Amino acid sequence: MxxxxxxxxxxxxxxxxxxxxxxxxxxxxxxxxxxxxxxxxxxxxxxxxxxxxxxxxxxxxxxxxxxxxxxxxxxxxxxxxxxxxxxxxxxxxxxxxxxxxxxxxxxxxxxxxxxxxxxxxxxxxxxxxxxxxxxxxxxxxxxxxxxxxxxxxxxxxxxxxxxxxxxxxxxxxxxxxxxxxxxxxxxxxxxxxxxxxxxxxxxxxxxxxxxxxxxxxxxxxxxxxxxxxxxxxxxxxxxxxxxxxxxxxxxxxxxxxxxxxxxxxxxxxxxxxxxxxSHTETNLNGLYIANNHQHVDNHTFMDHIMPDCNSNELYKGVLLDNANGVFTGKILVHQEAQKTNAFQQNNNLLLGSKADINSQPQLEIYADDVKCSHGFTAGQFSEESMFYLRSRGIGEDAAKALMVNAFSHDITDAVKEPALQHYLQEQIAEIMNN
Incomplete structure (x- = not known):
């Protein structure tokens, strides 16, 4: 029904x-x-x-x-x-x-x-x-x-x-x-x-x-x-x-x-x-920046069916204010998919007092000759790094913007179109400076 x-x-x-x-x-x-x-x-x-x-x-x-x-x-x-x-x-x-x-x-x-x-x-x-x-x-x-x-x-x-x-x-x-x-x-x-x-x-x-x-x-x-x-x-x-x-x-x-x-x-x-x-290459990159009461849910599924394939997945999140993020990433390796090389990572910055993340990296492997890994991190800015920037006369908001830019750099840097890369970097800077 x-x-x-x-x-x-x-x-x-x-x-x-x-x-x-x-x-x-x-x-x-x-x-x-x-x-x-x-x-x-x-x-x-x-x-x-x-x-x-x-x-x-x-x-x-x-x-x-x-x-x-x-x-x-x-x-x-x-x-x-x-x-x-x-x-x-x-x-x-x-x-x-x-x-x-x-x-x-x-x-x-x-x-x-x-x-x-x-x-x-x-x-x-x-x-x-x-x-x-x-x-x-x-x-x-x-x-x-x-x-x-x-x-x-x-x-x-x-x-x-x-x-x-x-x-x-x-x-x-x-x-x-x-x-x-x-x-x-x-x-x-x-x-x-x-x-x-x-x-x-x-x-x-x-x-x-x-x-x-x-x-x-x-x-x-x-x-x-x-x-x-x-x-x-x-x-x-x-x-x-x-x-x-x-x-x-x-x-x-x-x-x-x-x-x-x-x-x-x-x-x-x-x-x-x-x-x-066989012999495919897959790269999944994600960056989510959420504010206010925004809810962002990324659900990915990497289905390794054939042998000798490589996949790399990197998702990063910046959660401001009361924003909520969800990441569910599943890698399934079938028995026939020998010599699979699969990597998955989800990293998050929680910058709002009530910001929250639910992350579920998952591996399901039925082959025995594979290299697979996954991981998850969530935290705030390093106090040492923030102190370093503030001690050099950089304001708190500007320091946060710099650190978010550094955090997201390995995603934006992988964008092969220079105009799009520049546009995204400007958008991120504007978000963090407002």
Whole structure:
């Protein structure tokens, strides 16, 4: 049974699925099965193991959310506010998941397909890979998205296609009344393709609250390489559940960076990577800085299926005021995944008097020839370091900003785009100086 049937967007689930995908539509059966899975489990609760420290129902009950499946008129200045200075890039603007071609500069050329998901349901990559990642089956919020998504962004690079500059995707969420919005995206990099993709989001500050429940599937084929950056800078009137499911094939490289910054009250990031081929490299980097009563939950799953693969995961958190952080990182090494090398670390600075962190690094290993490690730390600034800076005439706030910059340096320093790296460092400095 669905829990909490009183939530408004539950009331027309069956009707919405039928409206979004008529019986003859190729997605109808997929949507219907996803709805069945969702109705069997309902929303996550505190008794759901993966959500034991995050009460999502609290946030969904805040306002009478209605399902929103359409775009809204948005001025170009809204997306422009998220431009990254000096970044030479293609720009793609989505409003509530719908491509705004008139505000976008799309990459063009042989071997490059970029456009609305709704226009590419017959594309080879869509037919082969859409909703095929098994990690999504156990995520009830992902199943809700599968049942009710309206549109999203489809990217496919043919074999040996290398983008000449990054793609910057600006997600604009705009609503006149409190709404839940469910974009769905699929990116496919075929053999030896390479791309850098940066995501940002913006919700114009209004009285109406937008709750985004988005799902992204990425496929990195043999010898392909993807650099993926997700920069989350929200507003008080925005909440988000962001699910990314990636799969890698032989000799591929996947680099994922997640930056969660103030002031969105609630952010949940689900990130899973399935290593479906040998000799892959996976790097997951995360930095979250939370203030006020902000709640940030990062849930990662590294699924080592094949042998001779390397994964490195480093997440760092800075929790100010009364902010609360959650980190759950699981590494699963299957019996066939011999010679796995997997590292995971979660470090946190608690700088608020009531700031809190719940961290659960997990290892589950069924192979015997592996090198795996994980760790967790939480603490405050070193008194010795603070005294050293203060004794040299540096004010307390400036000293904290310097130390946070040093704490986050190994995350920001790994960003390969200089303009994006500089932008992030400036954002962190501004946060700590306010």
């Amino acid at each position: 669905i829990s909490n049937m009183i939530l408004p967007f539950y009331q027309a689930l069956t009707e919405d699925v039928t409206a979004l995908s008529p019986a003859m539509d190729s997605l109808h059966d997929i949507r219907r099965k996803a709805l069945e899975r969702f109705t069997a489990t309902g929303l996550p609760t505190l008794k759901t193991e993966a959500w034991r420290y995050t009460n999502i129902q609290r946030y969904l009950k805040e306002f009478p959310y209605e399902l929103l499946t359409t775009a809204a008129p948005v001025s170009p200045e809204v997306a422009e506010s998220k431009a990254i200075p000096e970044l030479d890039c293609y720009r793609i603007v989505l409003v509530n998941g719908h491509l705004q071609a008139d505000q976008s500069v799309l990459p063009e050329g042989k071997g490059i397909t970029v456009g609305a998901m709704s226009a590419h349901t017959a594309a080879p990559g869509f037919v082969t890979y859409f909703n095929e990642q098994h990690h999504l089956a156990g995520e009830s919020m992902a199943q809700l998205n599968t049942a009710l998504f309206a549109d999203g962004l489809y990217i496919e690079l043919a074999a040996n296609t290398v983008l000449d500059k990054p793609i910057h995707i600006v997600h604009v969420y705009s609503c006149a009344t409190h709404a839940i919005i469910q974009p769905r995206h699929l990116w496919v990099l075929n053999r030896s393709a390479a791309a850098t993709i940066i995501e940002s989001s913006v919700h114009p500050e209004t009285a109406a609250v937008a709750f985004a429940n988005s799902v992204l599937e990425t496929v990195v084929m043999e010898n392909a390489e993807l650099w993926h950056y997700n920069v989350q800078q929200g507003e008080e009137s925005f909440r988000e559940v962001h699910t990314t499911a990636a799969q890698q094939h032989k000799d591929s490289r996947y680099h994922h960076f997640n930056f969660t910054l103030p002031n969105t009250p609630f952010t949940r990031n689900n990130l899973s990577v399935a290593l479906n081929g």
